[in-house]
Amino acid sequence: MNSAPEHDPKQSALSIGLAVDKLGGDLRVRFVSALVMIALSLTGVWFGGIGWALLAATVMAALAFEWGRMISPKAVDLVPRSLIAAVCGLCFVLLPRSFEAVAAFGFFLTLARSPREFGWLAMAGSIYLALSGWALAGLRGQDDIGRSLMFGLFAIVWSTDSMAYLVGRVVGGPKLFPLISPNKTWSGSLGGTVAGILAGGLYGLFAGANPIAWALVGWLLAVISQGGDLLESLAKRHYGVKDASGVIPGHGGVLDRLDGHLAAALGFVAILLAIPGLHAMLTGT
Numbered sequence: 078m079n080s081a082p083e084h085d086p087k088q089s090a091l092s093i094g095l096a097v098d099k100l101g102g103d104l105r106v107r108f109v110s111a112l113v114m115i116a117l118s119l120t121g122v123w124f125g126g127i128g129w130a131l132l133a134a135t136v137m138a139a140l141a142f143e144w145g146r147m148i149s150p151k152a153v154d155l156v157p158r159s160l161i162a163a164v165c166g167l168c169f170v171l172l173p174r175s176f177e178a179v180a181a182f183g184f185f186l187t188l189a190r191s192p193r194e195f196g197w198l199a200m201a202g203s204i205y206l207a208l209s210g211w212a213l214a215g216l217r218g219q220d221d222i223g224r225s226l227m228f229g230l231f232a233i234v235w236s237t238d239s240m241a242y243l244v245g246r247v248v249g250g251p252k253l254f255p256l257i258s259p260n261k262t263w264s265g266s267l268g269g270t271v272a273g274i275l276a277g278g279l280y281g282l283f284a285g286a287n288p289i290a291w292a293l294v295g296w297l298l299a300v301i302s303q304g305g306d307l308l309e310s311l312a313k314r315h316y317g318v319k320d321a322s323g324v325i326p327g328h329g330g331v332l333d334r335l336d337g338h339l340a341a342a343l344g345f346v347a348i349l350l351a352i353p354g355l356h357a358m359l360t361g362t
Contacts, residue, residue: 122224122227129170129217130166130167133167133170134164134167136166136335137163137166137184138159138162139159139324139332140188140206140335141158141161142322143321143330143331143332144206144332145159145190146321147312147316147321148202148316149195159187161183162188165183165184166184166210169181169184169215170214170215170217174215177215181211182207185203185207188202205308208343209339209340210339212345213335213342213343216230216342216345225286225359225360226359228280228284229280229284229294230298230338230345231338232279232280233273233280233294233295233302234337234338236269236273237272237302237303237337238306238337239272240271241261241266241268243265243268244268244269245261246265248262248265248268249262251263251264253265253266257307257310257311258306258307261306266303269299269303270299270303273296273300274292274299275292275295276295277293278291278292278295280295287361290355290359294355297344297348301340302344305336305338305339305340306336308340309321309332320333321333
């Protein structure tokens with residue numbers, strides 16, 4: 078009779094050490110990448126103008142490429158579509174408001190594929206990304222009010238995302254939607270939502286605006302941004318991909334990193350349009 082292999086404590090310790098080293102290396106890569114992205118985002122929003130336009134052009138090109146590759150991996154027109162999307166990103170920032178709808182439609186055309194051939198999810202996703210990409214790029218505008226709104230959006234989404242990850246890892250518990258995203262938990266979602274509310278209220282105090290209004294916006298955008306994360310996870314699961322791309326070390330693709338931002342930006346614009354007087358409360362004007 079064959080005996081079971083003996084347990085080697087040294088081998089087990091070595092395996093654990095290698096796993097810890099790998100995790101530490103992954104976290105370092107993620108941290109450095111996050112710092113670079115934060116620096117680029119804050120600098121672009123602060124100065125606006127051509128700097129923000131170039132950043133928007135880069136993001137729109139990446140979204141067009143990653144979404145096109147996700148729904149049609151063998152497509153041969155991804156590069157020209159991405160170049161057109163970059164031009165649309167420039168238009169979102171530099172053109173007058175009256176022309177932005179035209180640019181948004183052009184961006185949609187770079188994303189869209191035939192629903193008969195690729196299904197209605199591809200078409201719905203293209204419409205969603207076109208609207209949310211326009212909202213994220215165009216919210217900044219060309220004045221200090223747009224800068225204030227963008228900084229508030231970043232504060233809420235970044236706080237929500239970070240605290241949801243932290244609480245989910247530390248507390249754990251029941252899964253949020255295991256069939257869509259197996260790592261997300263109810264505790265993480267609740268922690269992220271609370272963080273979004275607090276970040277909104279604190280930002281309102283810091284910006285000299287209405288902190289209660291900002292806290293309410295923080296609550297809504299925290300929920301919406303987490304919904305955007307789940308939507309992207311659903312799309313990736315449907316199309317059988319792990320990451321939208323590998324362009325950002327430790328984070329995957331631009332779409333992977335900005336899924337919550339895109340949803341929150343679109344939700345923010347919709348809330349501002351739907352609630353009269355909210356804009357003034359958030360900006361102190």
